[in-house]
Amino acid sequence: MGLIVLSNREPYAPTRNDNGELQWTPSIGGLTAALDPALQHAGGTWIAWGEQHPDVTDVDLPTEQPRYRLKRIRLSDAEVRDYYYGFSNRALWPISHYFIERTQYHASAWRAYVNVNRRFADAAIAAYQDGDLIWVHDYQLALVPRMIRDALPNARIGFFWHIPWPSVEVFRTLPWDLDILDGILGADLIGMHTPDYVAHFQNTCRRALRADTSGDLVHWKGRAARIVDRPIGIEVDAYEHLATSPEVEDTADRIRRTLQTQILLGVDRLDYTKGIPERLEAFDLFLDRHPETRGRVTLLQIAVPSRERVDSYRQLRNQVEGLVGRINGKHTQGGWSPIQYIYRGVPRDELVAHYRAADAMLVTPLRDGLNLVAKEFAACARDGALILSRFAGAADEMPEAIQVNPYSPENLSDAMRTALQMPLDEKKARLTRLREHLRDSDLHAWTDTFLHELKLQDHGGA
Structure with a gap:
């Protein structure tokens, strides 16, 4: 029995070395770390968009000791524009994060989304052998489970939706709401990060499809799909080991010596869901309210470039950089600048060195499916405090964090002061409890649990 994984992003990225030879480097991210070992163990196929060097359609991985095949889907420029930047990230992404005003619903983008999902499904159908488990990932491929089900009625199909599932009233603004629901319900086992997302999904099925639900089941088209909350974890041991390495400790010490202040740290993709402008405005308020902290506290904001071809993301960058300039211009004194802004991948x-150096970590999205940065910080911090948005999916798992409403600059400013003044023994006690939670649900347990449940799932009649 093998495993077939489908995701938009591929697990290894191709680059050419100095000799012009193609090398395959593991992609950074939870999905690769979770599923690459599972595929290496079971054997099978990973199907993904071949963004770089698309002329390479198949490769056996890992290259030094191949255990599975990467099947790369080549997308045309028009498909990238309409399927990825269009429907996936101008329709499904904003609606799932409750940003209805940012949605763009275009029939041409929908058609491209259907066509690309069909190509992914066809690749899985071609690779399938009796007994294989199929695991489809995320909002870019929501139609794939139904497409595979229609061709392989007895296959065991799992699906994981990694972003928030919104309330039914929000989701139903999507003109193709019924198609997306029907596509997902082609799976036997559907995973989401929180009980709230599961409840919203079931309610959407009842209201939009008029499907029957019972317990964790949705009954649709003569079948029963099981919906479960299974929040993804991180590689706790790997992060803890890296955090205490001499090289990382030296880098963390150098960061602290360079700034010579307490450090508030933010690490985010530059995305409008992450609440970076709201965080900057709250820090401005913090400095206004507590002038004694000027010269003694620095906000170090790392913004990782993201979806730069989408207009709203370019506008966000301009907004963030304008705020950084205004706040620094307002408060800078004696060689100290309140905000250190880094715009690049790290x-x-x-x-991890930045996690170690920080006195407090700001994870304050306006809405987030889970947020692994919060978990990474908890695993790596020396003695920092975690400030966490109540609208991050991880908030339910991390009650020891200082939880905030990111829409309230006063609340967020107060949390900054609380974190920076928290006694050392309290910070250490909170971190200890947070790490216990992380170990209870680490990344590999997430993978093993879901695949075990999929293997045992009854995929007969409803």
Whole structure:
């Protein structure tokens, strides 16, 4: 029995070395870390968009000791524009994060989404052998489970939706709401990060499809799909080991010596869901309310470039950089600037060094499916405090964090002061409890649990 994984992003990225040879480097991210070992163990196929070097359609991975095949889907420029930047990220992404005003619903983008989902499904159908488990991932491929089900009625199909599932009133603004629901319900087992997302999904099925639900089941088209909340974890041991390495400790010490202040840290993709402008405005208020902290506290904001071809993301960058300039211009004194702004991707070891250096971590999205940065910080911090938005999916798992409403600058400003003044023994006690939670549901347990449940799932009649 093998495993077939489908995701928009591929697990290994191709680059050419100095000799012009193609090398395959593991992609940074939870999905690769979770599923690459599972595929290496079971064997099978990973199907993904081949963004770079699309002329390479198949490769056996890992290259030094191949255990499974990566099947790369080549997308045309028009498909990237309409399927990825269009429907996936101008329709499904904003609606799932409750940003209805940012949605763009275009029939041409929908058609491209259907066609690309069909190509992913066809690749899975071609790779399938009796007994294989199929695991489809995320909002870019929501139609794939139904497409596979129609061709392979007896296959065991899992699906995981990694972003928030919104309330029914919001989701139903999507003109193709019924198609998306029907597509997902082609799966036997459907995973989401929180009980709230599961409840919203079931309610949407009842209201939009008029489907029957009972317990964790949705009954649709003569079948029963099981819906479960299974929040993804991180590689706790790997992060803890890296965090205490001499190289990372030296880098963390260098960051602290350079700034010579207490450090508030933010690490986010530059995305309008992450609440970066709201965080900057709250820090401005914090400095206004507590002038004694000027020269003694620095906000270090790392913004990782994201979806730069989408207009709203370019506008967000301009907004954020304008705020950084205004706040620095307002409060800078004696060689101290209140905000240090980094706009680039950061390697994992450098990121962990920042976690180690921080006195407080700001994870304050306006809405987030889970947010692994909060978990990474908890695993890596020396003695920092975690400030966490109540609208991050991870909030339910992390009650020891200082939980905030990111829409309230006063609340967020107060939380900054609380975190920076928290006694050391309290910060350490909170971190200890947070790490216990992380170990109870680490990344590999998430993978093993879901695949075990999928293997045992009754996929007969409803």
